[in-house]
Structure formats: C-alpha cells, structure tokens
Amino acid sequence: MVQPGASGHGMPLPELYARVSRHVPAIEWPALAPDIEAILRLKRERNAVVLAHNYQAPEIFHTVADIVGDSLALAREAVKVDADVIVLAGVHFMAETAKLLNPAKTVLIPDMRAGCSLADSITAEDVRGLRARYPGVPIVTYVNTSAAVKAESDLCCTSGNAVEVIRSLNAPRVLMIPDEFLAQNTQAALPEIEILTWAGHCEVHERFTPADIREVRDSYPGVTVIAHPECPPxxxxxxxxSGSTAMMMNFVIEKRPAQVVLVTECSMADNIAAANPDIEFIKPCNMCPHMKRMSLANIRHALETMTHEVTVAPEFADRARAAVERMLAVKPR
Structure with a gap:
C-alpha cells in the first residue's frame, strides 16, 4: 500500500511527486497534495483500498491507487482484496463487477455519472431477444456491460481474454456482445468459429481511423503503433x-520501442511514460469523459462520506456473478 511521504517545508510528499513530475507541473502539486494526504489517511482509517483503471490520470494512478490494471486485472484482484471498503476509480460497470465479486464489502464509486457507451448500448431485454433469435448459441458478454446484462449471458470476457473465453466454449457459433469491433477483431483470430455481433461501440475507440495511423507514420517514420481491439478492424x-491495456503496457515495457503511439485513451500513455522516461510517446489519443470524472477530490469525498455506494439488485446478482466467475475460471493457453 502506498504510504505518504514527509511534507516538510518544501515540496509536499516528495516521493509521490517524483512519480508524476513529468505530467504534473511543480506549481500545481501543492494544490493536489492535501487531497492525496487525506486519501492515504482515510484508507487506513476505513480499511479501504483504491482500485484504478489504466485510463485514470497519473495523479490518481501513481499516488493513491493500491491496485491498477485493465478490466480483467481489476476483476481478478478485486477477489483478493483484504479490505472493508473498495473505492473504484473507473466507471460504473467496473464498480458493479467489484461488488459482484465482493458482496460483503462496501464498494464506492466517486461519481455515479461515470458510465460507458458500450454498457449503454445493450439491455437485458436485448439479450433475451438474442437468446430467442439464436437458440442454443452461447452468449459471451464483454465486461463493459451492466450486471443486468451479464446476468442474461453465459459468461463474460475482457479484451485481454476474449479469444481464450470463446475457445473454451468449444462451440461452432458464438454471440459476442456488445462491442462490434472487439468481436470482429476476435473473429480474425478465430476464423474457425462464427462470431455473431451487436452494433455497440466505445465512444473513445470508434473515432480512430486508418488515416490517423498513416498520418502518424508519415510524421514519425519507424514509430511503433499499438491499438486497442475496441478500435475498428x-x-x-x-x-x-493490438491488445488490451495490460497487453499494450507489457508490450511497451518488454519491447521498449524508441517511439510509440498508443491508439486508445490518453492517460494510458501518460501512466506508462511516467515510469519509462526513455520512451517517447506520440499522440493521437482520445479522452474518455467518463473516466475523467474521477478526481483526487471526489475520491477523498467518497471516503469521507462513504458515497456513492454501489449495489446490485438481488434478483440478478447471483447470475451475473456466475457469468464473471466462469470467465475468471478460463485459463490462458
């Protein structure tokens, strides 16, 4: 767990500031430090942990988060958390997933408006309609969905394990919802399986175009381009x-390209760059307005007031939990 540094009379929390100094100007740090100190104190008092997605801003990701990662990593680590309170610095479906896997714990999300265009693109009624239209075809649901949608599914997947999850079904035909582009990109890796899709898209990744990539390559010859599979094929x-945010991060750290473009949400590059100053990160990128609803101030407020508590309706919690647990049971090949 992150521990606070000494405030002294100079730069407050100097050890933590060193982690984000490339992205937070020194003049701004004294305004952030009081919230960070308060969060660190409140975590101890509440026996709380902060789970932060890879798209969180560096001042959250590198200073107050106890566990960071992509959706799959956060889902796996949420089960292991030894705490009474989980604060999810991410979007609402992630907080719901944490609650599903930790029904006895208090799960908080600092801003209830932190939604997701993919989660909004499909309803439980839609899934029941698909089940009726394609009887006997297993339904794999991306974790970027509500618990109600997960409850109508056979099992879940993330962008990091979609191929393994679909292979595990040993079925010739699978419904993969709701991200159309993730399904199409997964289809390319599994030509032997027919993957039926739903027309849901991520508002961050759907805006990238091949012209964007070609423009970057023209401007930066030799640049390495890494795309999230929620992007168009x-x-x-x-x-x-192409890979999940965790796979993208591992690729950069292991391959260490001199120049790299991450075709995804902007904070991914910032968070990797903070720990890898020798790698030059070129943008374009797109911001996720929902992820950016998280701030140090509202994380602090969540812990001070124990809001906003995330609950899952009991009529579908068990079925949704089972879909997530079946995903977690799939082992990579």
Missing part, C-alpha cells in the same frame, strides 16, 4: 500490435 490492421 481497419485501424487494427494498420497497427503493429
């Missing part, structure tokens, strides 16, 4: 590598 085809 023609964008992925223009890239050098």
């Amino acid at each position: 023609d964008v992925v085809a223009e890239s050098d590598f």
Whole structure:
C-alpha cells in the first residue's frame, strides 16, 4: 500500500511527486497534495483500498491507487482484496463487477455519472431477444456491460481474454456482445468459429481511423503503433500490435520501442511514460469523459462520506456473478 511521504517545508510528499513530475507541473502539486494526504489517511482509517483503471490520470494512478490494471486485472484482484471498503476509480460497470465479486464489502464509486457507451448500448431485454433469435448459441458478454446484462449471458470476457473465453466454449457459433469491433477483431483470430455481433461501440475507440495511423507514420517514420481491439478492424490492421491495456503496457515495457503511439485513451500513455522516461510517446489519443470524472477530490469525498455506494439488485446478482466467475475460471493457453 502506498504510504505518504514527509511534507516538510518544501515540496509536499516528495516521493509521490517524483512519480508524476513529468505530467504534473511543480506549481500545481501543492494544490493536489492535501487531497492525496487525506486519501492515504482515510484508507487506513476505513480499511479501504483504491482500485484504478489504466485510463485514470497519473495523479490518481501513481499516488493513491493500491491496485491498477485493465478490466480483467481489476476483476481478478478485486477477489483478493483484504479490505472493508473498495473505492473504484473507473466507471460504473467496473464498480458493479467489484461488488459482484465482493458482496460483503462496501464498494464506492466517486461519481455515479461515470458510465460507458458500450454498457449503454445493450439491455437485458436485448439479450433475451438474442437468446430467442439464436437458440442454443452461447452468449459471451464483454465486461463493459451492466450486471443486468451479464446476468442474461453465459459468461463474460475482457479484451485481454476474449479469444481464450470463446475457445473454451468449444462451440461452432458464438454471440459476442456488445462491442462490434472487439468481436470482429476476435473473429480474425478465430476464423474457425462464427462470431455473431451487436452494433455497440466505445465512444473513445470508434473515432480512430486508418488515416490517423498513416498520418502518424508519415510524421514519425519507424514509430511503433499499438491499438486497442475496441478500435475498428481497419485501424487494427494498420497497427503493429493490438491488445488490451495490460497487453499494450507489457508490450511497451518488454519491447521498449524508441517511439510509440498508443491508439486508445490518453492517460494510458501518460501512466506508462511516467515510469519509462526513455520512451517517447506520440499522440493521437482520445479522452474518455467518463473516466475523467474521477478526481483526487471526489475520491477523498467518497471516503469521507462513504458515497456513492454501489449495489446490485438481488434478483440478478447471483447470475451475473456466475457469468464473471466462469470467465475468471478460463485459463490462458
């Protein structure tokens, strides 16, 4: 767990500031430090942990978060958390997933408006309609969905384990919802399986185009381009590598390209760059307005007031939990 540094009379929390100094100007740090100190204190008092998605801003990701990662990592780590309170610095479906896996713990999300265009693109009624239209076809639901949608599914997947999850079904035909582009990109890796799709898209990733990639390559010859699989397939085809945020991060750290473009949400590059100053990160990127609803101030407020508590309706909690647990049971090959 992150521990606070000494405030002294100079730069407050100097050890923590060193982690984000490339992205937070020194003149702004004294305004952030009081919230960080308060969060660190409140975590001890409440026996709380902060789970932060890779898209969180560096001042959250590198100073107050206890566990960071992509959706799959957060889901796996949430089960292991030894705490009474979980604060989810991410979006609402992630907090619901944490609650599903920790029904006896208090799960808080600092801003209830932190939603997701993918989660909004499909309802439980839609899934029941698909089940009736395609009887006997297993339904794999991306974790970027509500608990009500998960409850109508056979099992869940993330962008990091979609191929393994679909293979585990040993079925010739699978419904993969709701991200159309993730399903199409997964289809490319599994040509032997017919993957039926739903027309849901991520508002961050759907805006990237092949022209964006070609423009970057023209401006930066030799640059390495890494795309998230929620991007359109023609964008992925223009890239050098595609994977979940965890896979993107591992690729950069292991391959250490001199220049790299991460075709995803902007804070991904900021968070990797903070720990890898020798790698030059070129943008374009797109901001997720929902992820950016998280702030040090509202994380602090969540712990001070124990709001906003996330609950899952009992009529579908068990079925949704089972879909997530079946995903977690799938082992990578």
